[in-house]
Amino acid sequence: MALGKNYEGQNCSLARALELVGERWTLLIVRDAFYGVRRYGDFLVHLDIPRAVLADRLASLVEVGILQRRRYQDSPPRDEYLLTDRGVELWSVIYPLWSWSERHYGAGEPFRTFRHATCGTELDPASRCPTCGVDVSPRDVEAHTGPGVPAQPRQDPVSVALRERPHRLLQPLL
Amino acid sequence: MALGKNYEGQNCSLARALELVGERWTLLIVRDAFYGVRRYGDFLVHLDIPRAVLADRLASLVEVGILQRRRYQDSPPRDEYLLTDRGVELWSVIYPLWSWSERHYGAGEPFRTFRHATCGTELDPASRCPTCGVDVSPRDVEAHTGPGVPAQPRQDPVSVALRERPHRLLQPLL
DNA sequence: CCCAGTCAGTTCGTTCAACGAACCAACCGC
DNA sequence: GCGGTTGGTTCGTTGAACGAACTGACTGGG
Structure with missing residues (x-):
C-alpha cells in the first residue's frame, strides 16, 4: 500500500526525488x-x-x-x-519550474525577476545569462522585484524585505 | 484557508506551478x-x-x-x-529533478539512462550532449535501460517495453 | 441471445496527511 | 512576577488519497 509520499513500487530516481521533495509545502x-x-x-x-x-x-x-x-x-x-x-543544486529544478509557470500562467508582468548579479541581465529560461553567455550559478543570481504588482501584496517581513531592494540568492535576508 | 493544493497567499509563479503539478502522482x-x-x-x-x-x-x-x-x-x-x-517543456523540470536524485540518492548504477538519440551520448545534468555540445530537446532523447538492476523489476507492460529496447521519448510506447 | 472479457471510468467507506487552535518550555527584559 | 518572543508539540477536525466494488458500453464467441 502506497502511503502519503511513498512511491516504493517505482524503480525510478524521479519517484525517489518526489518522496523527498514532493510533499505539500x-x-x-x-x-x-x-x-x-x-x-x-x-x-x-x-x-x-x-x-x-x-x-x-x-x-x-x-x-x-x-x-x-x-x-x-x-x-x-x-x-x-x-x-x-x-540543496543548492535544486536550483536546477526550482528555477525552470518557476520559469515554465511564469511563461505559461503568469498574469501580465512578473512580480519577480532573477538576474545575473554580475551584469544585471535577466536570466533566460535555461538559467543562462543571454549577455554573458554563461550558465549562472544561484550564488550569482539576484532576485529583483518585477514590473508586475500583486493584487494583494504580502506584508510579512520576508515579502517586505524582498520588495525593498534586490537581493542576492542564498545570502541572509533578515 | 489553504486547502490541498492551494497556495493562494503566495504571489509567486513557483507556487502556481505547484498548484498545477504538485499533487501526489x-x-x-x-x-x-x-x-x-x-x-x-x-x-x-x-x-x-x-x-x-x-x-x-x-x-x-x-x-x-x-x-x-x-x-x-x-x-x-x-x-x-x-x-x-x-507539457513537453516540463522536461526542463523533470530531467534535472531525476538527475539530481540519481546523483545524490541513486543506489549504485542507474536503472535508466537518457541519451542524445542522434549520437548516443548520455546527457549531462543540464540535459546537454557532452559530445555534440548542444542542448538536447526531449524529442531527441532516447531512454535506455541502465547498468543497474532493481531488486524487484516491474512486470507491467510499460516496464517490460521500456526494458526491451531503447525508446525515444514522446513516441508511443505500446 | 447470453455470457465473459475489456476498457475507462465512478462511487463509497476507510485511512492518513494537512489543518487550525491551543498549549508548552525556556528564555529575556521590565 | 508578568508579558513577550521563539521554536516548537499536541489534539481534534477536515480533506485528500486509498482500496474495493460497481457501472456502462462495447466486442467476440458459443
Whole structure:
C-alpha cells in the first residue's frame, strides 16, 4: 500500500526525488531558503504554513541532506536552516519550474525577476545569462522585484524585505 | 484557508506551478507521458495508482493544458492522452529533478539512462550532449535501460517495453 | 441471445496527511 | 512576577488519497 509520499513500487530516481521533495509545502520552503530565509519564525510567517507541518518538513529536509541546521544562539538554543550544497543544486529544478509557470500562467508582468548579479541581465529560461553567455550559478543570481504588482501584496517581513531592494540568492535576508 | 493544493497567499509563479503539478502522482504521470504512455489503462498498471486519482489527475492535466485528449476509437469512445507543447517543456523540470536524485540518492548504477538519440551520448545534468555540445530537446532523447538492476523489476507492460529496447521519448510506447 | 472479457471510468467507506487552535518550555527584559 | 518572543508539540477536525466494488458500453464467441 502506497502511503502519503511513498512511491516504493517505482524503480525510478524521479519517484525517489518526489518522496523527498514532493510533499505539500516542501519546495516552497526550499524556495524561501534560496531567498535567504533561515529561521523557523520567518518561514512560518512568509509561508502561512501550519507550525507542525513546517517543523516536520524542516526536520525531513535536514535528514535527507537538503538543509543543514546551524546554532545561532545558545541561550535558549536556537537553530537556523541553510541549504547544503546538495540543496543548492535544486536550483536546477526550482528555477525552470518557476520559469515554465511564469511563461505559461503568469498574469501580465512578473512580480519577480532573477538576474545575473554580475551584469544585471535577466536570466533566460535555461538559467543562462543571454549577455554573458554563461550558465549562472544561484550564488550569482539576484532576485529583483518585477514590473508586475500583486493584487494583494504580502506584508510579512520576508515579502517586505524582498520588495525593498534586490537581493542576492542564498545570502541572509533578515 | 489553504486547502490541498492551494497556495493562494503566495504571489509567486513557483507556487502556481505547484498548484498545477504538485499533487501526489502528477509528475509521475507526466514522466510516463514522456515515455510515450498514452492510455488510461497503461498509466494505471505502470503507476499502481488508484483509479479515481488517475482520472482526476488526467482531467486536471488536460484542463491546464499540459496534456491533450485525442480520440483513438469511436466505438466505444476511447481517448488517449498526449503531452502538449507546454507539457513537453516540463522536461526542463523533470530531467534535472531525476538527475539530481540519481546523483545524490541513486543506489549504485542507474536503472535508466537518457541519451542524445542522434549520437548516443548520455546527457549531462543540464540535459546537454557532452559530445555534440548542444542542448538536447526531449524529442531527441532516447531512454535506455541502465547498468543497474532493481531488486524487484516491474512486470507491467510499460516496464517490460521500456526494458526491451531503447525508446525515444514522446513516441508511443505500446 | 447470453455470457465473459475489456476498457475507462465512478462511487463509497476507510485511512492518513494537512489543518487550525491551543498549549508548552525556556528564555529575556521590565 | 508578568508579558513577550521563539521554536516548537499536541489534539481534534477536515480533506485528500486509498482500496474495493460497481457501472456502462462495447466486442467476440458459443
